Every structure is written in structure tokens, then in C-alpha cells.
Amino acid sequence: MAVPDARDGGNAHPRAATSQPHVLVVEDNSLVSDAMRILFEASGNRVSVAGSVAEALGVSANDPADLVLLDLTLPDGDGLEVVAACLARQPEGRSVFVALTGRDDAATRQRCMAAGCRDVLLKPVPARELVARSRSWLPAS
Amino acid sequence: MNRVDQARKSVLQAGPQSRGPEEQLRAALEELAELRAREALQSQFLANISHDLRTPLTAVITHAEILRDGILGELTQRQLDSVRGIINGGRQLLSQVGEILTYARGSANQLSLDPTQFDVREVLEQARSLNAPLFEKKHLASRVEVQPDVPLLNADRDKVAHILANLLGNAIDFTPPDGHVWLRASCLVDGGRDCVLIEVADSGVGIAPEHHEMIFQEFAQVDSTPSRPHHGTGLGLTIARKLVDLHGGRIWVESEIGQGSRFFFTIPVEVAG
Numbered sequence: 001m002a003v004p005d006a007r008d009g010g011n012a013h014p015r016a017a018t019s020q021p022h023v024l025v026v027e028d029n030s031l032v033s034d035a036m037r038i039l040f041e042a043s044g045n046r047v048s049v050a051g052s053v054a055e056a057l058g059v060s061a062n063d064p065a066d067l068v069l070l071d072l073t074l075p076d077g078d079g080l081e082v083v084a085a086c087l088a089r090q091p092e093g094r095s096v097f098v099a100l101t102g103r104d105d106a107a108t109r110q111r112c113m114a115a116g117c118r119d120v121l122l123k124p125v126p127a128r129e130l131v132a133r134s135r136s137w138l139p140a141s
Numbered sequence: 142m143n144r145v146d147q148a149r150k151s152v153l154q155a156g157p158q159s160r161g162p163e164e165q166l167r168a169a170l171e172e173l174a175e176l177r178a179r180e181a182l183q184s185q186f187l188a189n190i191s192h193d194l195r196t197p198l199t200a201v202i203t204h205a206e207i208l209r210d211g212i213l214g215e216l217t218q219r220q221l222d223s224v225r226g227i228i229n230g231g232r233q234l235l236s237q238v239g240e241i242l243t244y245a246r247g248s249a250n251q252l253s254l255d256p257t258q259f260d261v262r263e264v265l266e267q268a269r270s271l272n273a274p275l276f277e278k279k280h281l282a283s284r285v286e287v288q289p290d291v292p293l294l295n296a297d298r299d300k301v302a303h304i305l306a307n308l309l310g311n312a313i314d315f316t317p318p319d320g321h322v323w324l325r326a327s328c329l330v331d332g333g334r335d336c337v338l339i340e341v342a343d344s345g346v347g348i349a350p351e352h353h354e355m356i357f358q359e360f361a362q363v364d365s366t367p368s369r370p371h372h373g374t375g376l377g378l379t380i381a382r383k384l385v386d387l388h389g390g391r392i393w394v395e396s397e398i399g400q401g402s403r404f405f406f407t408i409p410v411e412v413a414g
Contacts, residue, residue, distance in 0.1 A: 031200035035207060042212045073192050102192035102199070104242065105184055106253055124199035124235065127206035 020046040021138040024065035026056045026082060027100075028074050032123075036069065043131045045138070053077040060086050065095055067137050070117070072101045072108065080115040087116050096137045100125065143250050145180065148173040183249050187242060194238045202231040243303070244359075244376050247383040254297045254387055256412050261294055261301075261337055262287045265324045268305045275313050282321040291326050294337055296412045300384045301339075304392075307377040308341040308404045315402070316345035329407060331391060336407040343403075348396040356394070357382045381406070388412050 023040045027033040028051045037047045048065065050056035053076050060068070060082070068086070072079040083097045099112040099120040112120040118137060121130075151169045205227040207213060208220075216224065246252050265285045269276075276283050294301070305324075312322045322343045329338040348356060357378045385392040385406045396402035 029196050029200065032196060032203070035200060035203035038207050038212060039203070042207075073189075102195035103188040104191040104195075105188040106255070107184065108188060123195050124202045124231075127203055127210065 020044060021066040022046045022048065022063065023134070023138075024048045024050060024056065024059055024068045026050045026053075026068060026074070026079055027071040028052065029071075032071075039127055039131060040134070043134070045134075051075070053079070053081050056082045057085055060095070061089075064090065064093060066139055067134060068095055068097045069100045070097060072099060072103060072112070080111060080117075083115045083117065094139075098137060145173070145176045145250075148176055180249075180251070184251055187245055187249070187251065190245075191238075191242055194242075195235070198231055198235050198238070202228055202235070205231065240376050240380060243380055244383075247380065247387075252300075252383070252387055254300070254412060256295050257298055258293050258295050259298045261291055261326045261339065264298065264302050264305060265326060265339075268302065268309055269324060271306075272309055272313060276322070279313065279316070279318045279320075281313065281316060281318070284321070284323045286323065286325045288327040290328050291337055292328075292335075292410055294408060294410060294412075296388055296408050297384075300387065301408060304381045304384050304406060305339070305341070307381045308406075311377060312341050312343035312345060312402070312404075316343045320344035320401075331407045331409075334389075335410045336390065337410060338405060338407050341404045342401065344401045347398045347400045348394060348402055349398050350396075353394050353396070357392070 021044075023045045025033050025036045025040070025047060027036065027049070030051070033049045033051070037049060040047045045067075048059050048063065050059050051074075053074050056068075056070075056074075056079075059065070064086075068082065070079040070082060079099065079101075086093060086095055086097075097115075097117045099108075099117045100123050101108060101112070101120065102123050104122055109120045119133075121133075125133075148169060151172075205224050208216065208224045209228065243252070262285065265287065269283050269285055272283075275281075309322065309324075316322060320343065322341065325340040325342065327338050327340075329336045331338075359376065359379050382392050385408070388408050389412065390407040390409060392404070392406040394402060394404050
């Protein structure tokens with residue numbers, strides 16, 4: 001079954017077409033985002049990938065995700081801008097935002113939590129642990 | 142005293158000078174603001190480095206884990222062993238990256254404490270079980286002994302675990318097969334403060350008294366013979382000392398050549414956050 005992809009523009013297929021949880025990976029390094037896609041599709045999710053703030057906002061406007069895994073260092077801005085924009089647009093939205101960052105400083109952690117992230121994880125996170133944790137962030141299937 | 146503290150001191154001490162007290166105060170405050178800005182930039186710089194190193198490492202390790210877990214097809218045993226080699230290599234590299242960044246932050250006085258209440262025994266047991274495969278490989282006996290009067294610690298748990306990991310790593314490296322490593326915790330009043338005293342004791346090759354201070358210095362290794370197995374970059378004890386100092390504790394060693402080594406460090410029971 002063909003699944004809508006962020007690179008389609010994400011606007012052709014209604015979300016109700018699938019009951020799989022939707023995971024949006026916001027990451028500009030394609031080596032990492034490819035690995036995330038494989039992991040999360042293998043554990044039964046529909047995965048979109050966005051490589052910039054603009055792309056991420058585009059996807060979530062048309063196709064809000066259940067879980068947004070955010071890298072913070074993006075070519076066109078800070079990943080937390082995505083959180084702010086989504087929360088502004090849909091304060092009651094059900095998207096869970098988790099920062100998956102390579103920045104190891106305390107200030108980054110504080111900023112993420114203050115911006116509305118459910119959690120901040122320092123990458124690399126062991127694959128099994130990441131998938132296990134994601135189950136607590138995603139709606140029960 | 143670092144430059145920020147010096148600037149603060151000159152603000153407080155700004156007194157009558159030929160330039161006038163107000164001008165002196167303003168100049169000191171400007172310097173303080175400049176130093177703060179530079180500190181923030183330095184922290185960002187180190188965080189950027191962390192990101193730049195961790196991102197490709199994430200690619201390597203995660204792709205290897207995908208192969209390991211059979212997500213893209215089952216592997217033969219030999220393929221599995223090879224993939225595990227990639228993961229272990231990646232994790233070793235990650236550990237070194239972490240050490241170097243901790244060292245860099247420590248040098249820039251940018252390490253901060255995140256105190257929580259925890260049981261020292263848990264941290265000792267965790268360190269012991271994390272190293273279980275290495276203990277087994279070298280047939281080393283290990284033991285955790287915590288005195289009954291040792292209270293809960295209010296300290297930075299991750300950093301205490303880090304200190305232990307570095308001491309334990311050395312103990313294992315420098316102890317020949319069939320030896321032992323003991324982990325002990327007891328109470329001590331040090332410098333008028335209630336502390337927990339943690340000890341990592343090994344039956345290893347020992348350290349000559351004239352080297353007891355030098356081993357805590359950057360990049361110093363007592364024996365740089367290429368054939369001897371050594372532990373990483375030589376930063377382990379330097380970092381351990383930095384993390385102990387951050388808590389307001391002390392670290393020292395008792396050892397003689399051929400007599401094994403006992404590394405001690407204190408952590409005040411109540412650490413200022």
C-alpha cells in the first residue's frame with residue numbers, strides 16, 4: 001500500500017487513509033534520517049522526513065504527526081521554531097515533540113523543555129531504546 | 142580564579158582612582174558583560190562541536206544496529222560479529238568524544254552540577270555490572286562494599302558515575318588476570334564536611350609514589366611503552382579530578398609498585414547546586 005510521503009507535498013492523501021501512527025523526523029543529515037526512517041517504519045509507523053524548518057512546517061500543516069523527532073540544528077533555523085509554530089497553530093494538538101540533538105549543553109536541554117518538548121535525548125540513542133521509548137510517546141495502536 | 146571571577150572582584154572593589162569611581166565601575170561592568178558573552182559563545186562553540194561529532198557517529202552506529210537487529214534481513218553469525226565490531230568501535234569513539242568534550246568544558250570552567258538524591262550503592266553496583274564482561278574476560282574478582290552508615294548522597298549522579306567509570310577502567314587495564322577490584326563506600330568527615338568516601342582498590346601493578354601527583358595531569362601516562370595496554374587519551378584521571386573538584390571533594394591515591402592501587406575520592410553529602 002503506497003503511503004504518502006513528505007516529498008509528495010503531503011497534500012494528496014487524507015491522514016485517515018492509514019491507522020498507523022505518523023512519525024515526522026526533522027533532520028537535515030540524510031544518513032541519520034534514512035536510519036530513523038528504517039527504524040520507525042520497521043516498528044509499524046508511517047514516517048515522514050523533513051530536512052528544514054520550512055519543510056517540517058509544510059508537512060505538519062497538511063499532515064500533523066503523532067510524534068515529531070527534532071534535530072535542532074537545521075539549515076534554515078532552529079528546530080524549536082517548528083514546536084513554537086505547531087503549538088501556536090494547534091494549542092490542543094496531539095503531536096508529541098521530542099528533541100533528538102547532538103548538542104550536549106544544559107542550556108539546550110532547558111530551552112527544549114521550556115519550548116514544549118516532551119523530552120530531550122542526546123544522540124546517538126541506542127536503536128532499541130529509541131523504539132521502546134517511542135511507544136510511550138505514540139498513541140496506543 | 143578565572144577571568145569572570147576576577148572581573149566580578151574588580152567590580153566589588155572599585156574604589157577611588159584617578160579615573161573616578163563611576164568610570165571604573167562602568168569599565169568593570171562592561172568587561173564582565175563581555176566575558177559573559179564570550180562564555181556563552183564558548184559554550185555554544187562546544188555544543189556545536191558536540192553536534193558535529195555526534196551526528197556522523199549516530200549514522201554509523203544506528204545503521205549498524207539496524208543490520209544487527211535483522212531489520213534488513215537475517216545475518217550470518219560472522220556478519221553479525223562484524224556488525225557488532227562496528228557498533229563497539231562506534232561506541233568507543235563516542236566515549237572518547239565525550240571525554241574530550243568534558244575535558245574541554247572543564248578547562249573552560251563550563252561544567253555545572255545537577256544534584257539529585259541517590260544511593261551510592263546503586264551507582265557502585267551499576268559500574269560493576271557495566272564492566273562485568275571485562276571482569277570476566279580477565280578473570281578478575283569484583284566486590285562492592287558499602288558501610289551501613291553511608292547516607293544518601295545529594296550530588297550529580299552522572300558525574301559521580303563518570304568518576305567511577307574512569308577509575309574502574311584504569312583498575313581493569315592495569316590489573317593482570319586473576320586479580321581483583323574492590324569498590325567501597327564509607328563515611329568520612331573531611332575538611333569539616335560530612336562526606337562519602339569512595340574507594341576503587343585493585344591488585345594491579347601499582348604506581349610509584351613519585352608518580353602519584355603526575356598521573357592526574359593531562360596526557361600523562363606513567364609508562365608510554367607502546368606494548369602496554371593503556372586507556373584512551375590519558376585524560377581519565379584529569380577529568381576524574383575535575384569532576385571531584387566540582388563537587389568540592391578530594392581525590393588521591395595510595396599505591397606502591399607491585400602492591401596494587403587504592404584510589405580514593407570524597408563527595409560531600411550535601412553538594413551546593
